Amino acid sequence: MNHPKGLYLLFVTEMSERFSYYGMRALLTLYMVAALFTMTRASEVYGTFTSLVYLTPLVGGYIADRYWGNRRSILAGGICMAIGQFLMFLSACFIQPSIQVEGGAIDPSVDNTLALWFMVSGLGMLVIGNGLFKPNIATMVGDLYPQDDRRKDAAFTIFYMGVNIGALLAPLVCGIFEGSFQDPGRFRWGFLIACIVISLSMLIFWTFKNRFLVTPDGRQIGTSPKSVPSEKDSGKALTRTDYIHMLVIVILAVFVIFFWAAYEQAGSSLTYFADQQTDKTFFGWEMPTSWFQTFPALFCVVLAPVMNWMWQKMGRFEPHSIQKLAIGLALLSLAYLVIAFGVKDVEPGLKVSILWIISLYFIQVLGELSLSPIGLSLVSRLSPKRFASLMMGIWYLSTSVSNYTAGKLATLYPEEGQTKYLLGIPITDLHDFFLIFVVMSAVASILLFCLCPLLKRMMK
Ligand code: GLN
Numbered sequence: 001m002n003h004p005k006g007l008y009l010l011f012v013t014e015m016s017e018r019f020s021y022y023g024m025r026a027l028l029t030l031y032m033v034a035a036l037f038t039m040t041r042a043s044e045v046y047g048t049f050t051s052l053v054y055l056t057p058l059v060g061g062y063i064a065d066r067y068w069g070n071r072r073s074i075l076a077g078g079i080c081m082a083i084g085q086f087l088m089f090l091s092a093c094f095i096q097p098s099i100q101v102e103g104g105a106i107d108p109s110v111d112n113t114l115a116l117w118f119m120v121s122g123l124g125m126l127v128i129g130n131g132l133f134k135p136n137i138a139t140m141v142g143d144l145y146p147q148d149d150r151r152k153d154a155a156f157t158i159f160y161m162g163v164n165i166g167a168l169l170a171p172l173v174c175g176i177f178e179g180s181f182q183d184p185g186r187f188r189w190g191f192l193i194a195c196i197v198i199s200l201s202m203l204i205f206w207t208f209k210n211r212f213l214v215t216p217d218g219r220q221i222g223t224s225p226k227s228v229p230s231e232k233d234s235g236k237a238l239t240r241t242d243y244i245h246m247l248v249i250v251i252l253a254v255f256v257i258f259f260w261a262a263y264e265q266a267g268s269s270l271t272y273f274a275d276q277q278t279d280k281t282f283f284g285w286e287m288p289t290s291w292f293q294t295f296p297a298l299f300c301v302v303l304a305p306v307m308n309w310m311w312q313k314m315g316r317f318e319p320h321s322i323q324k325l326a327i328g329l330a331l332l333s334l335a336y337l338v339i340a341f342g343v344k345d346v347e348p349g350l351k352v353s354i355l356w357i358i359s360l361y362f363i364q365v366l367g368e369l370s371l372s373p374i375g376l377s378l379v380s381r382l383s384p385k386r387f388a389s390l391m392m393g394i395w396y397l398s399t400s401v402s403n404y405t406a407g408k409l410a411t412l413y414p415e416e417g418q419t420k421y422l423l424g425i426p427i428t429d430l431h432d433f434f435l436i437f438v439v440m441s442a443v444a445s446i447l448l449f450c451l452c453p454l455l456k457r458m459m460k
Pocket of ligand 1: 018163260372396399
């Protein structure tokens with residue numbers, strides 16, 4: 001399958017932007033805990049941040065469609081993120097050791113107000129920047145192809161590989177500069193790398209955009225707002241079909257919430273699980289817990305071409321895109337089912353084989369590849385042109401809701417001597433905890449399969 005060169009420019013731009021984002025994210029909680037807050041406070045700030053970064057794409061999409069066009073929004077977003085990363089760097093430059101023992105009390109005589117304000121404004125700039133960047137780059141991928149082009153699923157899967165190459169390399173590189181409570185200033189080098197990489201990303205995008213970002217018939221993409229009709233477009237008023245298509249996107253976005261709410265356990269409950277209940281020792285060497293975060297990204301990069309090949313090989317038996325989303329949810333349910341049985345009857349103090357969590361991530365990523373890039377492709381095909389980026393923003397809004405929900409669900413992670421409840425049902429051990437995600441995604445998957453015929457008709 002041949003793809004336009006513009007796809008590879010967007011691939012590189014997104015790869016480096018995600019490197020910057022995930023590099024900073026890998027350090028953020030560690031930085032806060034080593035220098036500024038207790039674990040609980042740091043988790044709250046982290047949860048609020050990851051939820052806000054996916055809320056602003058709604059505004060970023062609107063601004064692009066209405067005023068700026070995609071290119072200008074991407075550049076503005078990238079610059080905001082570079083400034084944000086630089087402010088994080090400054091924060092870590094001004095930080096002074098204030099934690100007395102690891103995870104312990106903060107020395108009140110040390111004043112870190114300046115570092116705190118740099119961090120808060122840095123995170124704010126990252127929230128604004130991501131909002132302007134994220135929906136618009138995805139919209140541009142779609143614009144490289146005619147509206148109903150069959151190559152779109154494959155194109156978004158390739159683009160998604162870029163996302164994950166960035167996500168894979170970032171914690172490995174930025175993680176080298178993990179500081180400690182004795183030396184929190186060391187974190188600054190990780191933030192500085194993130195700042196340099198996003199700046200490079202913008203430089204590459206700015207240099208090559210005119211050459212490669214063109215439609216199949218040679219028109220420049222993303223230069224003007226989509227609500228301004230170009231000479232090629234006829235009428236611009238929304239039709240009944242457009243409204244129905246937008247409704248389909250909203251319905252699908254609701255289903256996707258269940259996917260990411262389980263998926264995003266990776267950063268919290270699954271990290272505790274990897275830390276406390278997984279045997280990570282190989283020949284006397286213990287694998288760092290933060291490395292577990294790279295497994296999903298690694299599997300994504302390896303499996304994306306396999307999935308593309310598989311969909312293509314299936315020919316006329318290739319499932320409909322909505323069925324692919326439902327398959328994604330079913331695979332997620334299976335992934336948690338595997339681990340739920342792996343930990344059945346395991347005593348709290350005991351550690352289980354690393355293979356359980358690896359199997360979970362492997363199956364979960366198969367689900368991710370069946371849902372996430374395919375979802376982007378669907379949004380791109382269904383959105384009326386003038387609202388294309390806004391609809392991407394709505395799609396990402398589900399991730400925002402999911403991140404918030406994921407944090408709430410993670411608090412149900414079993415702790416000794418405490419019984420927690422979900423809708424009145426007691427969650428007593430890890431088995432019960434993982435079953436929450438099995439049931440949640442299985443129900444969503446079955447419902448989506450049932451709605452498939454109706455949604456397909458609405459898509460016509
Ligand atoms: N890993 C994807 C990314 O960073 C996930 C985005 C999402 O929709 N949750 O782009």
